[in-house]
Every structure is written in structure tokens, then in C-alpha cells.
Amino acid sequence: MLEALLFDLDGTLTDTDQLHLLAMQQLLLEEGRVLTEAQFNAHISGRANADLCRYLFPNQSLAEHQAFAERKEARFRALSPTLQPMSGLLRLLEHGEQAGLGMAVVTNAPRANAVHMLAAMGLTGRFAHVLVAEELPRAKPDPLPYLTGLECLQARASHALAFEDSLPGVTAASQAGIFTVGVSTSQAPEALLAAGARLVVADFDDPQLWALIERMSV
Structure with a gap:
């Protein structure tokens, strides 16, 4: 039963995947980096922020990872009022x-x-x-x-x-x-x-x- x-x-x-992809692409482009949809689907989609930040920024600190994650989620929320x-x-x-x-x-x-x-x-x-x-x-x-x-x-x-x-x-x-x-x-x-x-x-x-x-x- x-x-x-x-x-x-x-x-x-x-x-929402396209909105998350757009939010990340916008932020990374500000740093001169390009994120492709193929990379997003293979390494980022569905993963927790801690995991995806380790993939994107393997040499950065935990504090830097957390700061990026907060910016990314704020950007996503701004892109999705409904x-x-x-x-x-x-x-x-x-x-x-x-x-x-x-x-x-x-x-x-x-x-x-x-x-x-x-x-x-x-x-x-x-x-x-x-x-x-x-x-x-x-x-x-x-x-x-x-x-x-x-x-x-x-x-x-x-x-x-x-x-x-x-x-x-x-x-x-x-x-x-x-x-x-x-x-x-x-x-x-x-x-x-x-x-x-x-x-x-x-x-x-x-x-x-x-x-x-x-x-x-x-």
C-alpha cells in the first residue's frame, strides 16, 4: 500500500535548471570564466553547493565557497519571482x-x-x-x-x-x-x-x- x-x-x-545555469554563468562571466551547459549537467546539476563549489573552485577556501554560493542563490532567486x-x-x-x-x-x-x-x-x-x-x-x-x-x-x-x-x-x-x-x-x-x-x-x-x-x- x-x-x-x-x-x-x-x-x-x-x-529550474536553466535559471540556475544562467545565474552561475552570469557570476562566473564577471570573473572571466565560461560555464557550458554540458559542464553544468555533468558536474553541477542536482549537487549541493559545497560539492559544486569544490568542482568550480578547487583551490579556494571554504569561506570563498560559501560567499559564492550565497551570491549564486541570491541571483537565482532574483531571476525567479514566480x-x-x-x-x-x-x-x-x-x-x-x-x-x-x-x-x-x-x-x-x-x-x-x-x-x-x-x-x-x-x-x-x-x-x-x-x-x-x-x-x-x-x-x-x-x-x-x-x-x-x-x-x-x-x-x-x-x-x-x-x-x-x-x-x-x-x-x-x-x-x-x-x-x-x-x-x-x-x-x-x-x-x-x-x-x-x-x-x-x-x-x-x-x-x-x-x-x-x-x-x-x-
């Missing part, structure tokens, strides 16, 4: 509420971004928990954020669904033992499947997703 739905935020509840929920998301949330399912957001984004994004989509208060990986000992791709989400919802991994668009996120959710649905906003379906997704959809309207939910609800 389905007990819980756990959602990544960026690229899953709303398609955000559009992924197609079919509101239908899925309504179904979860009517069925009494536990629902949580599990994100590598910082708390300020999570609060901003949910408000920009009009989804403030729709989730029982908003878990921010930076507030935990380990972020995705470690399974800890999803294991913590299950614990908060008092749900079993075998009775839950996770939704993720990034490779670190899919890895984290699948290693937590959750049936993971890949959302192909930022990665190819083949890459999501290779990372551990058991189903890949373009959005939450996909008939395959609703057939899965029906099977798990019996």
Missing part, C-alpha cells in the same frame, strides 16, 4: 492529500531557496516536511536525506515513491530503497535509468506514473 511521496525540488517540482509547477504536479498533490499520503520535499537546495521556490509556485504549506540536505550530515547522492524523509513521514521505503530529475538525486533515492521515478527535465532517460530510476516520465501527467500509483494503492 502506498504510504508516501517524496519529491526533489529543482527540476522536479518545477523546471515559478510554474511541473505539469500534473497539482493533480498529484491533490491525489496525495485525498489518499492521506505523507508528502515531503527532499532537496539539496538551501533553505532560503526552498522557501522561495515553494512560495513562487504557490505551494507553501502543501508538504508535511521540507528536508534540506545542507542541514543534514550528508547530502545527495548519499541516501541519508531520503532515509530521513521516510523517518519523518513514518513511511516504509517499499511503500513510497520518490521523484528526481538529477543523477545524484536518483542515486540517493534508489539507494534508500525507494522506487524512484526519474523526471527527464535535465537528464536523458537512459542516464536516469542507469543511475537507478525504475521509471522515467516527462512530467506528472504521464499515464505510466498513474498506472504505477494505482498498482501501489491496492
